[in-house]
Amino acid sequence: MLFDLPDHDTLYRALIDRDDRYEGRAFVCVATTGVFCRLTCPARKPLAGNCSFHATIGECIEAGFRPCKRCHPLQPAAAADPVIAALLAALDERPERRWSEGDVARLGFDLSTVRRSFKRHFGMTFIEMARQRRLREGFETLALGGSVIAAQQEAGFESASAFRAAFARLIGRAPGELTGRGLLLADWIATPIGDMLSLSSASQLHLLEFIDRRALPTELGKLAALAKGEIGIGSYAPTEQIRAELGRFFAGKSAEFATPLALHGSAFTRAVWAELRQIPPGETRSYGEIARRIGQPAAVRAVARANGANQLALIIPCHRVIGADGALTGYGGGLWRKQKLLDIEQQFARAAPAA
Template identity: 90%
Template sequence: MLFDLPDHATLYQALLDRDESYEGRAFVCVATTGVFCRLTCPARKPLAGNCSFRASIGECIEAGFRPCKRCHPLQPAAEADPIIAALLKALDERPERRWSEGDVARLGFDLSTVRRSFKRHFGMTFIEMARQRRLREGFETLVLGGSVIAAQQDAGFTSPSAFRAAFARLLGRAPGELTGRGLLLADWIATPIGDMIALSSASQLHLLEFVDRKALPTELARLQQLAKGEIGLGSYAPIEQIRAELGRFFAGESADFATPLALHGSAFTRAVWAELRQIPAGETRSYSELARRIGQPAAVRAVARANGANQLALIIPCHRVIGADGSLTGYGGGLWRKQKLLEIERRYVRAAPAA
């Protein structure tokens, strides 16, 4: 849906102009505040590099952004549907509550009607919206230096073990293992195809992965050992750089990544990754072709293992590797995401002559 919208420059100008023609059709997500707004929002305008644009409220919430308290982007849907208005009001009054379908039913609402209404307006159910809000609140408390207990309370978990388990499922590590400052800092980056976690030292980016990647806990454990346990929550300059570069990538402006990287792998693995970075956006290669290009045509399986060991998603574009027959092959971030990335990058190829 992202490329159904105008380009980033057009939408940013519409934000500056408070263009009412985009009302309900486009929303701006601000990386530095974690808030999403209407383009007509009266608040001070963020820098272009901190903005990404999405076509629906549901996309904004799924990416981890909260609705702005000045322009109230949920208000039109609430005004159009009394059920939505009542439940959003209840969520605002009790954001920490662990909402269930039983709670909704006890408020006198028909569950199927509520599900249809929220799906139609926001692309997610009320229960999903409430869960996203709770976990985001807990994450932000930790980033701002709050204790794990405070984060648990802000996220609305009565059980410390339940909060630790939910946090670990989301980020791969328990909250107590990712607090305070450290040699490596972890931060959350929202993208149109899912949230990512980035780990960086003061000078280099060590990891960029989608939070639902199964290998993420193992990768984090390896980096924690490298950093001698000193992993904290926060952001160093390389994380801010990759956040801006990802914004430009998904806005259709640039497929280039210049963030300095720390490459943890053998000489063979790094050679494969270097060859991956030579594949232009919009093109693909097979494993056997990669093996030939690094001068080891018999090492196809080793090339595939090196491809799977990549922990810098998008920057080292392992999603550009497909089967010899042209079929999509395994991708740690999910085949649907691989397909979406290839579709996005084909747009760059089509736009090249005009540029």
């Protein structure tokens, strides 16, 4: 878990001091560069608000960060396991390659051994690592103003249609629909529990969702219709504000979100969302309780539908709603994320009396 580590301030001081006591036990992810490092990295130190800390390399990669080219955080695992060393070298040599298990086998490696080794050291398979690296490179090329063709080449796809399909599966929209400037801008936000997509106008945040949420393509389609197709890639002020607030949340510093929001829903749905925002971090409510609190005790199913229609994850905390029997219920980001968020928020609940 994220908070098995020392607190954020302790780890940030260790980063500033290049304290080798945390070597192999903690890694820093830097939001402004998209890379993760050892705490002993010689590179220029980032601001504390741009840092999040994780106990494993796998958590850093799953959160969408790339290994630093100065401190090489993957090196210890490579040195300890020749299989990992060889495959990481092959990935560095051909990052654009569409790696498959057949490729790994042709290099003379046993597939089950490779899976176990990568899972043990990184929490993901070699194929998953390679795929995420390629698609992230493609997104960043588009975000920097590159063409779809350049992004396709950067991501290592020979076929334009294959790149469009993979990109659409990842964020719900084809790359050609997310280029240039627009009324709404989409941006990629890495978090310790997975990458998120934000969509904001110049004044409000319209969407914040985990990239693997199944409803994301539908949500983006509705917003695209409202914006008359004018969706681009980039960052407006609300996206930068929520990025900073998420950083403080996952650093254990604050569970407050003040980013201005655009709420796309009926009056009833907005009433449910407003009630969700009244649930303190570390506490939960049932659907029935929410229905009673908004004065419509018979509308339990409608409350559940409004909960599921939320497209501002974490900010409107639908993860704090559980079944009447206390069991976790459906969550668009996955029940494992719901449990992690509730676990993380226990820290804020414990700190509340002292505050």
